[in-house]
Amino acid sequence: MKNAMEEVRVSAAWVAGRSSHVLVDSSGIEKVVETIQDNIPKVEWDFEGIHYFDNGPLTVQYLFVLDALNFCFWPDKDLNYDNLALGLKEALEKDKSVFDADQLQKYTGPQLRKLLKWPRPLPLEDERVRLLHEVGFELERSFGGKASNLVESCGKSAAKLVSLITSHFPGFRDHAVYKGRQVFLYKRAQIFVADLYGAFKGQGYGEFIDISSITIFADYIVPAVLRQLGVLRYSSSLASIVDTNNEIGSGSEEEVELRACSIYAVEKMRDLIRRKSGKQVLTVELDLWLWSFGVQCPSLPYHRTLSIYY
Numbered sequence: 001m002k003n004a005m006e007e008v009r010v011s012a013a014w015v016a017g018r019s020s021h022v023l024v025d026s027s028g029i030e031k032v033v034e035t036i037q038d039n040i041p042k043v044e045w046d047f048e049g050i051h052y053f054d055n056g057p058l059t060v061q062y063l064f065v066l067d068a069l070n071f072c073f074w075p076d077k078d079l080n081y082d083n084l085a086l087g088l089k090e091a092l093e094k095d096k097s098v099f100d101a102d103q104l105q106k107y108t109g110p111q112l113r114k115l116l117k118w119p120r121p122l123p124l125e126d127e128r129v130r131l132l133h134e135v136g137f138e139l140e141r142s143f144g145g146k147a148s149n150l151v152e153s154c155g156k157s158a159a160k161l162v163s164l165i166t167s168h169f170p171g172f173r174d175h176a177v178y179k180g181r182q183v184f185l186y187k188r189a190q191i192f193v194a195d196l197y198g199a200f201k202g203q204g205y206g207e208f209i210d211i212s213s214i215t216i217f218a219d220y221i222v223p224a225v226l227r228q229l230g231v232l233r234y235s236s237s238l239a240s241i242v243d244t245n246n247e248i249g250s251g252s253e254e255e256v257e258l259r260a261c262s263i264y265a266v267e268k269m270r271d272l273i274r275r276k277s278g279k280q281v282l283t284v285e286l287d288l289w290l291w292s293f294g295v296q297c298p299s300l301p302y303h304r305t306l307s308i309y310y
């Protein structure tokens, strides 16, 4: 059985090898690598200063709850990732028990809205609440209620942690069936590993012997940035759907190709950087650069899919 990160990489290559709505442009990759290979852009984790951090197990609980809810902000034009991260941080600073496993199992939509100080229903609010309950239930059943125990049981292996999370928590089991084959993307499970790595600076709960095996987090910002950079090319029909803010179905060929080709393209970028400059760059670093690039150009048209996975 391949490890979880191998599965994601094999999946991405398989889709990219037969995609028709999205194409990976190797000349685009060469151009981007040309511009960054001599000084790889380094973006600081939490450059926005919006995350809770106390260097202990409560930070792990915070990050797990954050990444359980870290998806689909776009339907509410005023809502974004920062509101979620900051809202959860302030709630936790006010009451250290808010993310206790038994509490997580009881939240209602209005209570979650109140926690985040959001004045109206959150997009996919019932799903967010259901996923909180799922996290609370399974943490209590299998990990003594603590996400820190989940992290401690992975033997400092990112791949093992992604496998543990995706086998215990169905909400994190980010996959699709593309042209008759199950493909794995595991975006929120992987970004949880990256958030631990970033928050704890690669030490303690953030220490992983195989952090280099993590791929980019296939969300809806990175594909838009890669298109902007000429790394991804969209078919004219897909381009017109995206550019007119029309929705794309969850699990559709277009959606899977957008996400899987993004993963594949960044792995190719990384290989090329290594071949041309000998530098071992982490995909986690490339991801943070690409994502921060994207959130700083709010007019960038990104694809809109109602998903609980990203």
Ligand SMILES: Nc1nc2c(c(CN[C@H]3C=C[C@H](O)[C@@H]3O)cn2[C@@H]2O[C@H](COP(=O)(O)O)[C@@H](O)[C@H]2O)c(=O)[nH]1
Pocket (backbone or CB within 6 Å): 044, 045, 046, 047, 048, 070, 071, 072, 073, 074, 079, 080, 081, 082, 195, 198, 216, 217, 218, 219, 220, 221, 222, 287, 288, 291, 295, 310
């Ligand atoms: N690939 C990738 N996707 C990421 C992130 C992050 C935040 N990373 C934190 C960690 C360190 C930094 O300092 C950030 O604070 C969120 N997202 C995704 O973006 C979308 C939200 O977009 P908008 O609606 O504009 O807020 C949504 O799918 C969300 O899941 C990332 O790093 N990489």
